[in-house]
Amino acid sequence: MKGWRLPLAMLLVFAAVPLLPLGRDSGYVMLLGARIMVFATAAVSLDLILGAGGLVSFGHAAPLLLGAYAVAALDKAGVDGALPVLALALALAGIYALLTGAVALRTRGVNFIMITLAFAQMVYFATGSIPDYGGTDGYPLGERTRLFGLKVLHDGLPFYLSALVVLVASYLVCRALLATPFGRSLVALRQNEQRARAMGIDPLRVRLGAMVVASLIASLAGVLLANESDFISPAYGAWQRSAELMVMVLLGGAGSLSGAVLGAGVVVLLEEGLGRFTQHWPLIFGPVLVLAALGLRGGLAGMWARRG
Amino acid sequence: MTLLLVQALNGVQLGLTLFLIAAGLTLVFGVMDFINLAHGVQYMVGAYLAVSFYDASGSFLLALVGASLATGALGLLLEALVFRRLMGRGHLDQVLATFGLILTIGELVRLIWGTSPLQLPVPRLLSGAVPLMSGMGYPVYRIMLIVVGLAVAGLMALVIGRTKIGMQLRAGASNAAMVNALGVDIHRMFRLVFGVGAMLAGFAGVLAAPLVSVEAGMSDNLLILAFVVIVVGGVGSVRGAFIAAILVGLVDTLGRSLVTALALALLPPMAAGHVGPALASMLIYLFMAAVLAVRPAGLFGVRA
Numbered sequence: 001m002k003g004w005r006l007p008l009a010m011l012l013v014f015a016a017v018p019l020l021p022l023g024r025d026s027g028y029v030m031l032l033g034a035r036i037m038v039f040a041t042a043a044v045s046l047d048l049i050l051g052a053g054g055l056v057s058f059g060h061a062a063p064l065l066l067g068a069y070a071v072a073a074l075d076k077a078g079v080d081g082a083l084p085v086l087a088l089a090l091a092l093a094g095i096y097a098l099l100t101g102a103v104a105l106r107t108r109g110v111n112f113i114m115i116t117l118a119f120a121q122m123v124y125f126a127t128g129s130i131p132d133y134g135g136t137d138g139y140p141l142g143e144r145t146r147l148f149g150l151k152v153l154h155d156g157l158p159f160y161l162s163a164l165v166v167l168v169a170s171y172l173v174c175r176a177l178l179a180t181p182f183g184r185s186l187v188a189l190r191q192n193e194q195r196a197r198a199m200g201i202d203p204l205r206v207r208l209g210a211m212v213v214a215s216l217i218a219s220l221a222g223v224l225l226a227n228e229s230d231f232i233s234p235a236y237g238a239w240q241r242s243a244e245l246m247v248m249v250l251l252g253g254a255g256s257l258s259g260a261v262l263g264a265g266v267v268v269l270l271e272e273g274l275g276r277f278t279q280h281w282p283l284i285f286g287p288v289l290v291l292a293a294l295g296l297r298g299g300l301a302g303m304w305a306r307r308g
Numbered sequence: 309m310t311l312l313l314v315q316a317l318n319g320v321q322l323g324l325t326l327f328l329i330a331a332g333l334t335l336v337f338g339v340m341d342f343i344n345l346a347h348g349v350q351y352m353v354g355a356y357l358a359v360s361f362y363d364a365s366g367s368f369l370l371a372l373v374g375a376s377l378a379t380g381a382l383g384l385l386l387e388a389l390v391f392r393r394l395m396g397r398g399h400l401d402q403v404l405a406t407f408g409l410i411l412t413i414g415e416l417v418r419l420i421w422g423t424s425p426l427q428l429p430v431p432r433l434l435s436g437a438v439p440l441m442s443g444m445g446y447p448v449y450r451i452m453l454i455v456v457g458l459a460v461a462g463l464m465a466l467v468i469g470r471t472k473i474g475m476q477l478r479a480g481a482s483n484a485a486m487v488n489a490l491g492v493d494i495h496r497m498f499r500l501v502f503g504v505g506a507m508l509a510g511f512a513g514v515l516a517a518p519l520v521s522v523e524a525g526m527s528d529n530l531l532i533l534a535f536v537v538i539v540v541g542g543v544g545s546v547r548g549a550f551i552a553a554i555l556v557g558l559v560d561t562l563g564r565s566l567v568t569a570l571a572l573a574l575l576p577p578m579a580a581g582h583v584g585p586a587l588a589s590m591l592i593y594l595f596m597a598a599v600l601a602v603r604p605a606g607l608f609g610v611r612a
Contacts, residue, residue: 056399103597107604110337113399114539115600118593121532125593129586239532243345243407250404282415289408293401294393 007171007258010265014164018157030160031228032272037163038224040264041170043248044257045217048174050246051255052183053210054190058113059100059120060245063093063215065237067222069127072139072232076132082147085223093219094212096123101211105204120242128234138233145227153227163224167261170217174257177213186210251292310441315561321450323557324457328512329530330537330549331464332505338481338544340395340498343402346386346409347509348531349417354379354510355517355526356417359426368431376511383506387499395498418524425521428514453515460508461550468546477501481544533560536596541606548608559595564588 017033020026042064049055070089074080100119107115128136144153152162177183185206188196193203226232235241244267252263270288274281333347357375362368390409394402430449437445468474480487480497488494513527520526537556541548571584587594599607 050400056403058403100597103601107600110341110343110399110543111539111600111604111606113343113403114535115597117532118536118596122590122593122597125589126586129582129589131582240528243403246400247404247407250400254400280415280419282411283419286408286410286412286415289411290390290405293397293405293408294390 006256007261010258010261011168014167018160027156030156032268034160034163034228036265036268037160037167038221038228039245039248039268040261041163041167041224042218042221043245043252043260043264044167044170044174045214045221046245047249047252047254047257047260048177048217049207049210049214050249051253051257051260052178052190053186053207055105055207055211056113056246057116057211057214057242058239058246059116059118059123059242060214060218061237061239061241062100062120062123063096063218064222064225064241064245065120065123065127065234066092066096067219068226068232068236069133069222070219071141071145071223071226072133075142076139080143080146082145082152085145086220089219089223090216093215093222097212097215098208101208102204105207105211117239117242120237121239124234124237124239127237133232136234138231138235141226141230141232144230145223153224159224159228163228166220166224170220171257171261173213173217178257182206182209247289251289310444311565312562313440314444314446315565316558317446317450317454319558319561320554321453321457321557322560323554324454324461325512325516326530326533326537326556327457327461327550327553328515329509329534330541330553331461331546332501332508333534334538334541334544334546334549335477335481335501336498336505337538339477339484339494339501341399341484342391342394342498343399343406344391345403345406345531346413347505348527348534349410349413350379350383350506350509350527351513351516351530352417352522352524352527353382353413354513355428355522356421356426356513357510358514358517359421359428359522362428368429371428372511372514375514376507379510379513380503380507382510384499384503386506387502391502392495395495414524423524425523428517428522430518449518456515460511464546465550473497473500533592536592539606540596540599542609543606545606545608548606552607556592556595560592563591563595567591 014033014037018026018030020029022029042060046057046060049057067089070092071085074085074088079085096119100116104112104115104119127133133139144151146152152158178187185196185201188199189201189203189206197203222236225236248263248267249260250263251266252259252261270285271281274284278284329347329351333344336342336344336347354375357378358371361371361374365371365374386409390405394405430447434449434452436448438448438451439445468477476487476492476497480492480494484494533556537549537552540556541550541552567588568580568584571580571587574580575583603609
C-alpha cells in the first residue's frame with residue numbers, strides 16, 4: 001500500500017464530488033473539479049520530467065497549447081471526432097518534444113530552463129499569428145470533440161468523468177513508467193549522471209523519451225482545456241502558464257506525481273477561492289508561494305510523507 | 309535606406325534597454341547561481357515611481373534619480389527579506405519564490421497606481437527630432453537613450469575590468485566557492501550586485517517610460533527578453549550580455565523587416581502574409597535556439 005494512500009485518497013475525493021448533494025452549486029463545483037483535473041494532468045506530466053528526471057522545463061505550456069490548437073484546426077476543418085483530434089494533438093506534441101528536446105538537452109542548468117522557455121515562446125507567437133484561427137484574439141470552438149459521436153466532453157458529468165479518466169490514466173502511465181528500467185534510468189541520471197553513464201545509460205535517449213511522453217500527456221490536457229472553455233487562445237501557452245504549471249508541481253512537491261495533483265488542486269482552488277473573495281487575490285497567493293518556497297521542503301506531498 | 313537606419317537605431321536603443329535590465333541579472337545568475345524571475349518588476353516599479361515623482365516635482369531629472377534610487381532600495385529590501393534566505397537552495401525553490409514575488413508586486417502596483425495605463429511625458433529639452441536623410445527625423449530622446457545606455461555600459465566595463473570589486477565579481481562568476489574561500493565576503497558582494505542591478509533595471513524603466521505606456525505587465529515580455537540576452541551572452545558575463553543585448557535588439561527590429569521582406573520576395577503573397585509575421589515574432593527565439601545549439605554555454609560563457 002505504500003505510496004498509494006495519497007493518490008487513492010485523492011481519487012476518492014474526485015470520484016465523490018459528482019455525488020455530493022450540492023443542488024444548484026453542483027454544476028459550478030464540477031466545473032471547478034474538472035478544471036483541477038485538467039491542470040493536474042499537465043502538472044503530473046511535467047513532474048515526470050521535472051521531478052523524476054530533474055529536467056526543469058519552463059515551457060510545458062507549449063504542448064498544452066498544441067493540443068488545444070489541434071482541436072481548433074480540426075474544428076475549422078469541420079472534424080469533431082476524438083480520434084483524429086487526439087491523433088493530431090499527439091503528433092504535434094510528439095514532434096515538438098523530439099525536435100526541441102534534441103536541442104534543449106545539449107544545455108544544462110539555467111540554460112535548459114531558458115531554452116525550453118524560448119521554444120515555448122515560439123509556439124506561443126506562432127499560434128498567435130495564424131489568421132485562420134483568430135490570431136492573438138483566439139478561436140471560438142464550434143463543436144466540442146465527440147468520441148464515436150458521443151458527447152463525452154459536454155458540460156457536466158460527461159466532461160468531469162472524461163477529465164477524471166484522462167488524469168487517472170496519465171498518472172498510472174507516469175507511475176508505471178517510473179517503475180520500468182527506462183524510468184529508473186531517468187531517475188538515475190538525475191541523481192548521478194556520471195555513474196549512470198558508466199552503467200551504459202544513454203542520457204540523451206532516456207531524457208528525450210521522457211520529454212516526449214510528458215509532452216504527449218500535456219497535449220491531452222490541452223485538448224480537454226480547449227473543450228472546457230469552448231475557446232482556444234495563444235494565452236494558454238503564455239510563459240506565465242508554464243510558470244503556473246511549475247508552481248503546481250513545486251507546491252505539491254516535485255518528484256512524487258501525486259503531489260502535482262495536490263498542487264494543481266491548491267493552485268486552482270486558491271485562485272478561484274481568493275478570486276471570489278477579493279480581486280486582489282495575488283496579494284495573498286503571491287506571499288503564499290514565497291513562504292512555501294522558504295518553508296515547505298518537499299512541498300505538500302513532503303508534508304504528507306512526514307506526517308505523524 | 310533611411311528606414312533601415314531608423315530601425316537599426318531603434319534596435320540599438322532596445323538592446324541598450326535590455327542590457328540595463330540584463331546586466332544585474334546576469335551577475336546574480338552568474339555569481340550566486342540564483343534565478344530571479346522577479347527582476348523584471350524592478351523595471352516596472354521604476355517606471356511607476358518615476359510617474360509619481362514627476363507628478364510631485366515636475367522635473368524629469370528628479371524623477372529619474374529618485375525612482376532609480378528607490379528601486380535600488382526596493383531591491384535591497386527584497387534581498388534582505390527573501391533572496392538571502394534562498395541562497396544555496398535549489399533553482400526550483402527560487403523559481404517558486406520569485407514567481408510569487410512577481411504576483412505580489414504586480415498586484416501591489418495595481419493597488420497603488422490603479423489599472424489604467426499612465427504616461428510619462430518626454431522632457432521638453434529632449435522633445436525634438438534630429439533630421440536624417442530624405443526629410444525623416446529621429447527623436448532626440450531616443451538618441452539620448454542610446455548615449456546614456458552606452459555611457460552606463462562603458463562605466464560598467466570600467467568598474468568590472470579595472471577595479472578590485474570588478475575583479476572579485478569576475479572571479480565570483482567563474483568560481484564562487486573558490487572566491488569565498490579566498491576571503492571575499494560573497495554575501496556582501498551579492499547585496500551590492502543586487503542593489504545595483506535593481507537600480508539599473510529601475511533606471512531602464514524610467515528611461516523607457518516616455519516611449520511606452522506605464523502599466524502592470526509592461527515588464528513581462530522584457531523579462532523574457534532579458535533572459536534570452538543573458539543566456540545568449542553567457543551567464544555571468546556582462547560583456548556577453550552587452551553584445552547579446554545589441555544583437556537581440558537588432559534581430560528584433562532589422563530582422564523583423566528583413567524576414568517580412570524575404571517572405572514577400574520568396575513566397576506567394578497569401579503565404580507570405582501568414583509566414584512573415586509569424587517568423588518575425590519568433591525570430592529572437594530562433595536566434596537563441598541557434599546560438600545555444602552551437603554553443604550550449606552561450607557566446608561568452610564564463611563557467612568552465
